[in-house]
Amino acid sequence: MAPSLEEAPESIQDVIENPLKATPKLVAPEPEHCPGPESEQAGKADSCAGCPNQAICASAPKGPDPDIPAITARLSGIQHKILILSGKGGVGKSTFTSLLAHAFATNPDSTVGIMDTDICGPSIPKMMGVENETIHVSGGGWSPVWVLENLGVMSVQFMLPNRDDAVIWRGPKKNGLIKQFLKDVEWGELDFLLVDTPPGTSDEHLSVNSFLKESGVDGAVVVTTPQEVALLDVRKEIDFCRKAGIRVLGLVENMSGFVCPKCTHESQIFQATTGGAKALAKEMDIPFLGAVPLDPRIGMSCDYGESFFDAWPDSPACTALKNVVRKVGEEIGLKPESVLPESPKD
Amino acid sequence: MSLDKVKNIVLVLSGKGGVGKSSITTQLALSLSLAGHSVGVLDIDLTGPSIPRLFGIESSKVTQAPGGWVPVPVHPANSESGIGSLRCMSLGFLLRERGDAVVWRGPKKTAMVRQFLSDVLWGECDYLLIDTPPGTSDEHISLAETLLKNALPGQVKGAVVVTTPQAVATADVKKELNFCVKTGIKVIGVIENMSGFVCPNCSECTNVFSSGGGKVMAQDFNVRFLGSVPIDPQFVMLVETGRRPVYPTGTSVRGQDMASLTLEEAAADVKEAGQLVEKYKSCSLCPIFRDITSDIIAVVEGKLVEARGA
Numbered sequence: 001m002a003p004s005l006e007e008a009p010e011s012i013q014d015v016i017e018n019p020l021k022a023t024p025k026l027v028a029p030e031p032e033h034c035p036g037p038e039s040e041q042a043g044k045a046d047s048c049a050g051c052p053n054q055a056i057c058a059s060a061p062k063g064p065d066p067d068i069p070a071i072t073a074r075l076s077g078i079q080h081k082i083l084i085l086s087g088k089g090g091v092g093k094s095t096f097t098s099l100l101a102h103a104f105a106t107n108p109d110s111t112v113g114i115m116d117t118d119i120c121g122p123s124i125p126k127m128m129g130v131e132n133e134t135i136h137v138s139g140g141g142w143s144p145v146w147v148l149e150n151l152g153v154m155s156v157q158f159m160l161p162n163r164d165d166a167v168i169w170r171g172p173k174k175n176g177l178i179k180q181f182l183k184d185v186e187w188g189e190l191d192f193l194l195v196d197t198p199p200g201t202s203d204e205h206l207s208v209n210s211f212l213k214e215s216g217v218d219g220a221v222v223v224t225t226p227q228e229v230a231l232l233d234v235r236k237e238i239d240f241c242r243k244a245g246i247r248v249l250g251l252v253e254n255m256s257g258f259v260c261p262k263c264t265h266e267s268q269i270f271q272a273t274t275g276g277a278k279a280l281a282k283e284m285d286i287p288f289l290g291a292v293p294l295d296p297r298i299g300m301s302c303d304y305g306e307s308f309f310d311a312w313p314d315s316p317a318c319t320a321l322k323n324v325v326r327k328v329g330e331e332i333g334l335k336p337e338s339v340l341p342e343s344p345k346d
Numbered sequence: 347m348s349l350d351k352v353k354n355i356v357l358v359l360s361g362k363g364g365v366g367k368s369s370i371t372t373q374l375a376l377s378l379s380l381a382g383h384s385v386g387v388l389d390i391d392l393t394g395p396s397i398p399r400l401f402g403i404e405s406s407k408v409t410q411a412p413g414g415w416v417p418v419p420v421h422p423a424n425s426e427s428g429i430g431s432l433r434c435m436s437l438g439f440l441l442r443e444r445g446d447a448v449v450w451r452g453p454k455k456t457a458m459v460r461q462f463l464s465d466v467l468w469g470e471c472d473y474l475l476i477d478t479p480p481g482t483s484d485e486h487i488s489l490a491e492t493l494l495k496n497a498l499p500g501q502v503k504g505a506v507v508v509t510t511p512q513a514v515a516t517a518d519v520k521k522e523l524n525f526c527v528k529t530g531i532k533v534i535g536v537i538e539n540m541s542g543f544v545c546p547n548c549s550e551c552t553n554v555f556s557s558g559g560g561k562v563m564a565q566d567f568n569v570r571f572l573g574s575v576p577i578d579p580q581f582v583m584l585v586e587t588g589r590r591p592v593y594p595t596g597t598s599v600r601g602q603d604m605a606s607l608t609l610e611e612a613a614a615d616v617k618e619a620g621q622l623v624e625k626y627k628s629c630s631l632c633p634i635f636r637d638i639t640s641d642i643i644a645v646v647e648g649k650l651v652e653a654r655g656a
Binding site for chain 2: 030034035036087088089090091094095119120121122123126127131163164165166167168169170171172174198199200201202203205206225227228229230232233235236237239240243258260261262263265267268269270271273274294296299300302303
C-alpha cells in the first residue's frame with residue numbers, strides 16, 4: 001500500500017470539538033485506524049467496516065459522556081483549576097507544579113490539590129516526598145494523599161504494587177483513570193487544583209480538557225526552557241490551547257541561565273538563540289510570567305521531596321519563583337498579597 | 347517489509363522527557379556515521395518531533411516513491427573520508443507549518459507508527475536508530491508489537507536507555523527498564539546525560555542535576571553503563587545555529603586536544619558552511635560518543651556479551 005502524504009496531519013478541530021462519549025463495551029480490540037470508540041466517528045469511519053465492534057460503537061448512546069455532570073458536581077467545591085502544560089518533556093512541569101502548590105499552601109487559609117495526570121511517568125509523589133503512600137478508599141470516594149494539612153496529592157504512583165512498575169497502557173485506559181481521578185477523588189473544598197500533565201498533545205490532554213470543560217478551567221500555565229528545540233514543541237502546545245479554547249495564563253521560562261557557584265559567572269546552558277520564552281510569548285501574544293534560573297538546589301529539593309521555598313528562602317531562584325507565583329495569581333484575578341504574602345526580605 | 351535490508355535496529359528509550367533522547371540519538375547517528383556505517387534515524391515522537399531541528403533539516407520534505415516514503419538525506423556516504431550515509435524520517439517532515447500541533451489519540455498514533463515501520467524505503471542500512479517519545483504508552487506498545495511481529499530474527503539488537511542523574515528522572519527511567527523486561531527488548535546499556543557542567547569561566551565542574559544516578563541505576567538493574575555525557579553548551583549552539591564548537595586553549599577530552607579557534611574568530615563565522623558531521627568532530631562530546639559508540643557496536647556485533655554487573 002502506497003502511503004499518502006495528504007492524509008497524515010489532519011485537522012485537530014474535529015478531535016477537539018467532539019467531546020468524549022462513554023466508551024461502549026467492545027468485543028474485540030480496536031483495529032488499525034480506529035477513530036476511537038468514544039469519538040463521534042465511532043462505527044461510521046471507513047476503518048470500521050468489517051470490525052466486530054462496529055454495531056456496538058454505532059449504537060452506543062450519542063452525546064457527551066454521561067459522567068461529565070458527575071465530574072462537575074464532584075469538582076464544584078474547587079475555586080480555581082489551573083493546568084500546567086508543555087509540549088516538551090523534562091522542562092520542569094512537575095517541578096513547577098510542586099513549587100506552585102507549596103507557594104499557594106504557604107497561606108494557611110488556602111487549600112491546594114495536585115492531580116498528576118502523567119500516567120506513564122508520574123513525578124509528583126517523589127517531589128512531594130510521599131512516594132510510598134497508598135490511596136485510601138472510603139464511602140465518599142478516594143482520599144488524596146495529604147502532604148501538608150492543606151496540600152493534597154493524587155497520582156497513579158499511589159496505586160502501583162511496586163515503586164518501579166511500568167504502566168504500559170494505551171490511550172483509552174489512561175483516559176479511564178483520569179476520569180476516575182476527576183469523578184471519584186474526594187477533594188472537598190479546595191482553593192486551587194493544579195493539574196500536572198505529561199508532555200505532548202494527546203489522550204491525556206484531550207481528556208482533561210473535555211472532562212473539565214463543563215466545570216470550567218481558569219487556564220493553563222505553559223512551562224518551557226530557553227532553547228529552540230524546546231520552544232518548537234511548546235509552540236505546538238500553545239496552538240493546541242488556542243484550538244481547544246483553553247486560556248493561556250502565561251509562559252514561564254525555566255532553567256534560564258546558570259550561575260556558577262564558584263565564580264558567579266552566568267552561563268546560558270540552554271541558549272536562547274531565538275529569543276527564548278520572552279520572544280515566544282510576544283510572538284504568540286500571551287503573558288510572560290518570568291524566568292527562573294537553573295539552580296541545582298531546586299533539583300536536589302525535588303529528589304528529597306522537600307519544599308525549595310522552605311529550604312532555600314534567600315536564593316535568587318526563590319525570589320524569581322515567588323514573582324512568577326504572584327503573576328499567576330494576578331492572572332486568575334487574585335490579589336498578589338493574598339496569594340503569597342510579601343516577606344520583608346523580598 | 348521496508349526494514350528487510352536493515353542490519354541492526356537499535357531503540358533509544360527513556361521513561362522521562364527532556365533527558366536528551368533526541369540529542370543522544372543525533373550524536374549516536376553522527377558517531378556511527380563517522381565510524382563508516384550507513385545510518386537511518388526514525389523519529390516516532392509524533393507530538394513533539396525534534397530530530398528535524400537537531401539535524402538542521404527542518405525545511406526538508408519527504409518525497410514519495412513507488413512503494414513508500416523516501417527518507418530525508420542528511421549527508422551521503424563518502425568513501426574517501428570513511429563516512430557512512432545518514433538519513434532521517436520524522437513526522438516533522440510531514441507537517442505543513444512547523445508550529446502545527448498534532449493532536450492524535452492512541453489508535454491514530456498506532457497506525458502512524460506502523461506506517462513508519464512498514465512504508466519507509468530504507469534500503470541497505472547498517473544501523474536504524476529509533477528515537478521515541480517519553481513514556482510507556484501507545485507509541486512504545488505499537489513499536490514493540492510491530493517489531494516483534496515483523497522484524498527478522500536477531501534484527502532488533504536492543505535499546506539504549508537515556509537518563510539524567512537526578513532521582514526524579516531515574517524513577518521514571520526505571521519504569522522504562524521494566525517495560526523492556528516485560529516486552530522482551532534487550533537493554534544494550536544506559537547513558538547518563540547532562541552529567542555535570544564545566545563553567546567556561548573558571549572550569550569548575552558543577553553537577554547541575556546531581557551526579558552518578560545513572561550508574562547506580564544500571565548496577566541495580568544489572569545492565570551495562572555506557573558512560574556519562576556532560577552538558578556542553580557548544581553542542582547546543584552547533585545544532586541551534588550551525589556554529590562549529592570552539593574551546594579555550596588547554597581544553598582536552600580523553601587525551602584529545604579540543605582547543606581550536608580563538609573566540610574572536612569563532613564569532614565571525616556564525617553560519618559556517620559545511621556538513622554537520624564535519625563540524626561535530628570539533629565538539630568536545632565527539633570523543634566521548636566515539637567510545638560509547640564503539641561499545642554499542644561491540645555489543646551489537648556480539649563481541650561484548652556479558653553485562654558488566656555490579
